[in-house]
Amino acid sequence: MRITKASTNAHVQNLKKNSRAIPLPLEETFSNLVGLLEPVQASFEIRVNNPQHYELWTTHIYRTFSQKARYKKGLMFASVIVFSKFVSFYFYPLYLNKELKNQLSDELKPFVGGESCFRFKKPDDIPHSELNRLISDGFAYYSGQGWIEEKS
Numbered sequence: 076m077r078i079t080k081a082s083t084n085a086h087v088q089n090l091k092k093n094s095r096a097i098p099l100p101l102e103e104t105f106s107n108l109v110g111l112l113e114p115v116q117a118s119f120e121i122r123v124n125n126p127q128h129y130e131l132w133t134t135h136i137y138r139t140f141s142q143k144a145r146y147k148k149g150l151m152f153a154s155v156i157v158f159s160k161f162v163s164f165y166f167y168p169l170y171l172n173k174e175l176k177n178q179l180s181d182e183l184k185p186f187v188g189g190e191s192c193f194r195f196k197k198p199d200d201i202p203h204s205e206l207n208r209l210i211s212d213g214f215a216y217y218s219g220q221g222w223i224e225e226k227s
Contacts, residue, residue, distance in 0.1 A: 097126065097157055103198040104162040105129075108155045111206050115214050118223045119152055127157040135222040150222060152213065164193045164206070168213030175212055180205045 097105075109129050119131040132149040139145055154165040169176050169191035179187070182202040188194035195201055217223045 100197050101157055101162055102126070104195050104201065105155060105157050107198050107201055107203075108162060108164050108195070108206075111201075111203065111210060112153055112155075115152075115210060118214070120149065122149075123154075129155045133217065133222045150217075152217065152223075153210070161188075161194045161196045163188065164195065166191050166193070166209065166213060168216050172213075172216050175209065175216065178212075179209075183209070 105126070112129075112131060116131060120134050121130070122132050123130040131152040131154070133152060134149060136146055136148050137150070139147060150171075151165070151167040153167065154163075156163045156165070176190075180202075182205045183193065186193040186195060186200070186202075193206075214223075
């Protein structure tokens with residue numbers, strides 16, 4: 076599945092139409108995952124921030140090299156979305172850097188739900204240390220590419 080702004084916005088619109096109370100374990104899982112992104116969020120643009128959906132994007136401007144070449148603003152860094160039975164943590168650096176994908180620990184592999192997606196059902200399931208390491212490696216990769224500037 077390709078993550079685009081349109082696909083994530085469409086998901087949020089569907090959530091609003093079919094809105095139900097979020098179960099407490101999913102709400103806690105969501106807040107834990109968003110909390111893991113707090114150390115790096117100052118370097119990114121927060122495009123979506125509501126109780127069911129959170130997204131971090133770069134402000135980097137890049138040029139696409141397709142038939143319809145044009146300039147675009149921003150690459151997704153991470154997204155956390157509440158679904159009906161689990162919370163998904165999308166981590167875009169896994170798409171762009173296959174070394175990160177190959178270095179996934181055995182603790183994270185059971186939660187892989189796609190090429191760059193991790194699915195968690197309970198807050199206790201989250202391997203915090205492994206996700207922190209992955210986030211810092213992804214941040215270092217984006218910094219190395221010149222896509223973000225570290226802010227203090």
